[in-house]
Amino acid sequence: NAGVTQTPKFRILKIGQSMTLQCAQDMNHNYMYWYRQDPGMGLKLIYYSVGAGITDKGEVPNGYNVSRSTTEDFPLRLELAAPSQTSVYFCASSLTGQGRSPLHFGNGTRLTVT
Amino acid sequence: AQSVTQLDSQVPVFEEAPVELRCNYSSSVSVYLFWYVQYPNQGLQLLLKYLSGSTLVKGINGFEAEFNKSQTSFHLRKPSVHISDTAEYFCAVSADSGGSNYKLTFGKGTLLTVNP
Numbered sequence: 064n065a066g067v068t069q070t071p072k073f074r075i076l077k078i079g080q081s082m083t084l085q086c087a088q089d090m091n092h093n094y095m096y097w098y099r100q101d102p103g104m105g106l107k108l109i110y111y112s113v114g115a116g117i118t119d120k121g122e123v124p125n126g127y128n129v130s131r132s133t134t135e136d137f138p139l140r141l142e143l144a145a146p147s148q149t150s151v152y153f154c155a156s157s158l159t160g161q162g163r164s165p166l167h168f169g170n171g172t173r174l175t176v177t
Numbered sequence: 178a179q180s181v182t183q184l185d186s187q188v189p190v191f192e193e194a195p196v197e198l199r200c201n202y203s204s205s206v207s208v209y210l211f212w213y214v215q216y217p218n219q220g221l222q223l224l225l226k227y228l229s230g231s232t233l234v235k236g237i238n239g240f241e242a243e244f245n246k247s248q249t250s251f252h253l254r255k256p257s258v259h260i261s262d263t264a265e266y267f268c269a270v271s272a273d274s275g276g277s278n279y280k281l282t283f284g285k286g287t288l289l290t291v292n293p
Contacts, residue, residue, distance in 0.1 A: 103285055103286070105286055108281075153220055153221070163209055163228055163279075165226055169220050170220045171218075171219075
């Protein structure tokens, strides 16, 4: 199993550009998540999904959108990139809700907006 | 609402020394507790978890943690560290936020640096 795969690993965007961060998992997990990690701030939840066709906002959803058309894929869309979106983005999945099931993380996408 | 406090942002130690990374949480309901480790340029991976039962939990790579309900703590320990343990460690708490909706909250992380 590859686990959780994120692409690209690195990306530089100009202010106002858009992009999609890809995330795929092959563990048949229902729950998927997008986090951003900023130095010294831990992880903040952007969006999550409890299954195909169902998504919901996390703590910091502004400036982002998601979709979940299949169990495997959970892309994150950035519209009109801003310098505040410079961060490392992690996708994660879990078998059940966050209560008891540990999260499986991808290796991250490092995004710089200039 | 729950919160997690990792009391040290950085912990430098020498190889083969013992280490304790401290984590305190606040929650008005029962919690599940996790420690994750992040090696450079990688994602987080689970080190250990407390769901119920014995308060002393053993994880991978020789780490263990003890759940102390009265002190609302879940400190991570290792009796003898290696250079390869250099990484960032995150404590996380999961609690029922209502209607069986669990919210997972991460601490800000502790950077463990093991020096030769």
